[in-house]
Amino acid sequence: MMEIGLNHFLVVGALVFLAGLFCVLTRRNAIGILMGVELILNSANINYLAFARYSSVSYDGQIFAVFVIMLAAAEAAVGLAIVLGIYQMFHTIDVDATDTLRL
Amino acid sequence: MQESAHIAQEAVVHTVSYLRWIPLLPLLGAIINGIGGAWIQTNLGKKVVGAIACAMPLLGFVLALRAFFQLLGLDPAQRVLLDNVFPWIHVGILNVDVAFQVDPLSSVMILIITGVGGLIHIYSTAYMHEEPAYWRYFAYLNLFTFAMLTLVLGDNLLLMFVGWEGVGLCSYALIGFWYSEWANASAGSKAFIVNRVGDFGFMCATFLLFWTLAEADHPTLLFREITQYAPLLEGQLFWGMGTVTVITMLMFLGATGKSAQIPLYVWLPDAMAGPTPVSALIHAATMVTAGVYMIARLSILFDMAPTTGAVIATVGAATAFFAATIGTTQFDIKKVLAYSTVSQLGFMFIAMGVGAYATGVFHLMTHAFFKACLFLGSGSVIHAMHHEQDMRKMGGLKKWMPYTYATYLLSTLAIAGIPPFSGFFSKDEILWKAFSGGHHIVWFVAVCAAAMTAFYMFRSVYMTFEGESRADEHTKHHLHESPLAMTVPLMILAALATFSGFLNIPHALFGHARFDGWLAPVVQHGAHAAHHDVEIIEYVLMIFSVAVAVAGILVARAMYQTRTLKPDWLVDAFGGKLYRTVYNKYYVDEAYDATVIAGTMSLSRAMAWFDATIIDGIVNGSAVIVKLLSQAYGLFDHYVVDGAVNGVGALTSLVGGGVRRLQTGNINAYLYVIVLAVVGVMMARIW
């Protein structure tokens, strides 16, 4: 087993990011898309913390990660409120059905 | 630059101001009768028209006499009167004014024109008495007099040419006076057109003369200056020939047109279609003499071109002979006189050709008298015979028309060259000058022509006046002598024809050759004034020419009076072909018709075809091209321009149609694009 280093954590973060990207691009359920966004944010957090541990003496990375979590929470709240609103209007949260802005 | 020694001295002129009235009075008469003549004739009568018309040349005659006497009083070297009326053309190096000049030569001419012309005007008042367009006739007659006087009085070539053209125009108008007959109108056109050919020669000669004088630093068209500076052109070449020779040959071409020599004589016999007084004035006494005058006026140039002189003498002799042969066969009395005129003009040109300018002018003067008398006499006969001109229907008229007969006979004796009549002196002098100048062939031909002249003129006398009358009863009943207005001019002219010869009695006959002396300052240049000793040969020739003339008269008498000699053997010679050829004027008119006329007509047809087909074709073709072009433009505008405009719209809508598909309303798609873009930028940065 090799020494676990920065790269390993970065790879993990990259994989989670890709998974989240996949969710965002392919899921028809609006909440599914939001889950993808959460995954992406998490992967960002992993990256921050990895760099904070292996590339920096200060703890700025960790502080940043706190903010990220906080903003993710705010965004999730508002986003889900919007999803509820869409559900009220369209009676479905299938994003393929919400294409009223289509030309 | 030192002037060459042989340039003549500058002429001394005396300025007067009355000369202008000599041509202007007839012009005034022409204007009055031309514009108001119809009104005057209807309201005031033909007499007033005639009076106005006759007064003008007669007043001119008075003024001409005054000029003549004034000249007499001057020193012979200074006999030039000049009346400068107004400045005319002053452009670049060309300076000519409207100015009239009287010197010994033009004084003779104006006396003839106004004197004989005046007599003919008076004669016309009686002859044209029944003519409704009386006023038009006299307007033209006065206009002609004006033009002729301008021709002889002009002090420069340009003014002379104005008169030259003017007499041509008036002659056309007067020949075709009774224009309602096709033959008369076409005779007038023929005269004008044939004259035009000669005028072309005159113009070319004027241009060449002016141009070469300008190159010699003395550009001028004034006669007195031409005489002064012409020697500068000595020895110059133009296109390989002597300059002066070319100029004089072209001038002679003009003279052949106006004075009816070969090859441009064909208009004169046809011109007999006009009224007889017109024939007398224009075609006997004045217009046809313009060519002779012109050569005399430019004698300095002709002296410098002996080649041209030889040509002139040859053409003159040939014409004299040629016309005389035709004259022997004609039956129309006016045609006989017409060919006789052509023949006598030939004599004058013989004189000019051998350098005897004064002699030629002398013959001009005597010819004016006797030919005018002959024409007016024939007019009298025609008038009495109710416009019958065929001599075969006349005869024995001396019984009814004694005065006409007497004057006609006297003039015929003059033209035949019988002494002591004027024609003898003038014609004989010509023959002598030709012979003594070494032109023996010319002399011989001229003598033959003189013999024939005597013959056919007396033939006309015998056929018309002698013997028994061949007219029908009705005409015979009306035969009478003409009124005084016609017979008095006849008598005056006959007297002049008889006695005017004494003005120039040659030294051989113990005279002083006064006429030659009078003209000497104008026509004698250089040292020609050598007074030759009289030789025996001169007398021999004189007697010979008289004998020949008498022989001609006797033959005529035998053939037509006593009928002892039948003309039939001549008529039947060569199976009648000789007679027919001569009778039909050697078919010259027909030859001209076939060559020149036909050629001109086919040329003009070709030009017309060219114009109609090619030029119109080009024009129409260009119209077609323009139409095609405009159609093309229309299509271009419709498809290309509108297409472009519409295309822009279509393109916009196409692009819009394509681009709008991006707006799917699908969140996933939007996110996809965003990610793709970001990834793209990222990739670009990394790689």
Next chain:
Amino acid sequence: MNEFSLFPAVFYFLAAMTVVSAVGVALSNNIFYSAIALMGTLLGAAGLYVMLAADFLAVVQIFVYVGGILVLTLFAINLTSRIGDVTVSNRSLGRFPAFVLLALVGVGMMRAIGTANWHRVEVVEPVPTINRIGEAFLTTHILPFELASLVLLAALVGAVVLSRKELREGRG
């Protein structure tokens, strides 16, 4: 020496859990299963945070993310999906174009990770971070801290407003 022998194994275990759960979130057809998988991912991430000497953050992660956001998500799922109705499929934009893009991005990222020359420092002993973070929030990073609270307030208010409007409209 202990962590030396256990550290990689634990790491690999936690990493596998995180990644597999994330894949499960992505590929699951049922939204509920996706939510459960998301919980697995979040927990795995929390474990990784601990391994990165971010103890405070790991706990915050569990409290906020799992306990808050995930629960909220589950509520939303329950409110909007018809449970038992499996016809809400998750196929949208074709999977293939997404795979292409993912491949692209993935290759790029791996290359970046592999070739980049990261700045390295000496790895220190893990220490409790809570003191340090708290201190930082109230001294050097106080402004973002205060602004963050404002943001939370705005989000709170906004969410309430959004929900209420919709509710009113739904009734009317």
